[in-house]
Amino acid sequence: MSDQTQKVAIGLDIGGTALKAGLVTSDGVVITTSSLETQATAGVEHVLQRIIGLIQELAAQAQGDGRSVEAVGVGVPGTLSRSCGMVIAPPNLPGWRNVPIVKRLSEATGFRITLDNDANNAALGEFRCGAGRGVKNLVMLTLGTGIGGGMIFNGRLWRGAYENAGEIGHTIIYVGGRTCGCGQQGCLEAYASATATVARAAERIESGEASTLRELLERGDALTTKRIVEHAAAGDILAQEVWEETCRYLAVGCINIQHIVNAERIVLAGGMSAAGEALRRPVVEAIERLGSRMLGDPPEIRIAELGNDAGFIGSGLSVFEPV
Numbered sequence: 001m002s003d004q005t006q007k008v009a010i011g012l013d014i015g016g017t018a019l020k021a022g023l024v025t026s027d028g029v030v031i032t033t034s035s036l037e038t039q040a041t042a043g044v045e046h047v048l049q050r051i052i053g054l055i056q057e058l059a060a061q062a063q064g065d066g067r068s069v070e071a072v073g074v075g076v077p078g079t080l081s082r083s084c085g086m087v088i089a090p091p092n093l094p095g096w097r098n099v100p101i102v103k104r105l106s107e108a109t110g111f112r113i114t115l116d117n118d119a120n121n122a123a124l125g126e127f128r129c130g131a132g133r134g135v136k137n138l139v140m141l142t143l144g145t146g147i148g149g150g151m152i153f154n155g156r157l158w159r160g161a162y163e164n165a166g167e168i169g170h171t172i173i174y175v176g177g178r179t180c181g182c183g184q185q186g187c188l189e190a191y192a193s194a195t196a197t198v199a200r201a202a203e204r205i206e207s208g209e210a211s212t213l214r215e216l217l218e219r220g221d222a223l224t225t226k227r228i229v230e231h232a233a234a235g236d237i238l239a240q241e242v243w244e245e246t247c248r249y250l251a252v253g254c255i256n257i258q259h260i261v262n263a264e265r266i267v268l269a270g271g272m273s274a275a276g277e278a279l280r281r282p283v284v285e286a287i288e289r290l291g292s293r294m295l296g297d298p299p300e301i302r303i304a305e306l307g308n309d310a311g312f313i314g315s316g317l318s319v320f321e322p323v
């Protein structure tokens with residue numbers, strides 16, 4: 001098949017702040033990309049029209065290049081039903097309750113639409129084209145506002161009996177611990193997400209502990225994990241302790257994953273993974289320190305490679321997956 005007639009997918013990643021999309025081949029090669037602000041506060045219909053516009057724009061580009069669009073793969077955050085084609089209650093898209101997104105998009109564009117959780121699609125993207133290349137079994141943790149998860153076993157996404165597998169952020173690491181957004185207490189996410197890391201640092205500073213981060217707070221600048229890592233590297237003890245704790249909690253998460261699934265590789269993705277070695281190294285060291293010999297070979301820990309593109313690339317690739 002010549003390149004000019006190769007089938008492509010339109011991959012879409014629907015986030016609370018941005019809609020990212022691209023034309024993706026079945027090998028994960030990105031032909032072109034496009035993105036828009038989500039404008040989520042303007043309501044469901046407004047966002048749906050923006051998504052439809054993006055699909056039509058990319059479809060026109062594909063047609064102009066003489067390529068045939070196989071289908072549109074869509075990734076959304078939070079609760080959804082793949083089998084019903086419904087978005088049920090995504091945390092970052094206000095008002096999106098029980099939206100039949102597959103029906104709406106297929107009626108408006110004429111394309112076949114596939115729907116999945118954004119963390120699943122991002123894991124598929126990294127598995128095929130990024131930090132997951134070369135293995136068959138992979139778990140990916142997406143570290144950001146929350147902690148998302150995606151699991152690939154024997155080369156296929158594992159979704160579970162009711163499509164809710166991989167919610168590693170809501171595994172409990174501390175009985176009776178901090179309250180999580182999901183309603184449980186002591187979730188990994190309530191300790192080791194970017195939000196939780198910033199909250200732990202802010203609580204200690206507000207209680208009067210010394211830190212170079214205090215200046216930042218007093219200036220009204222936002223406290224972020226990026227800043228915590230920077231201040232830790234510059235020698236601030238509080239920032240070092242908070243970051244070290246985050247990495248230790250993540251190591252506990254990885255040890256738990258490993259005892260259950262024995263993956264070849266765990267990929268750390270999401271905004272916090274921009275810390276690179278400053279994240280990977282302490283997590284690996286804490287796994288070595290805290291993990292049992294029963295683990296056997298510890299999992300290989302890698303930082304994701306595709307950044308924010310993993311979602312739409314994986315959404316595109318999902319179109320070519322066997323059902």
Ligand SMILES: [Zn+2]
Binds near residue numbers: 181184
């Ligand atoms: Zn939770």
